[in-house]
Amino acid sequence: MNLRLLIGLALSTALLLPLAACGKKGSPHQPGPENKITYPRVYPAPE
Secondary structure: OOHHHHHHHHHHHHHHHHHHHOOOOOOOOOOOOHHHOOOOOOOOOOO
């Protein structure tokens, strides 16, 4: 292998590897206890 190719491969791996940790952790949820959450609501509000 060419030294330039090897250095390029190592550099690109070092730069792109931290991006592999990015991603969705889970579904979003509203903070607070479940019985205090008022959203989502029906619009318009029932009378």
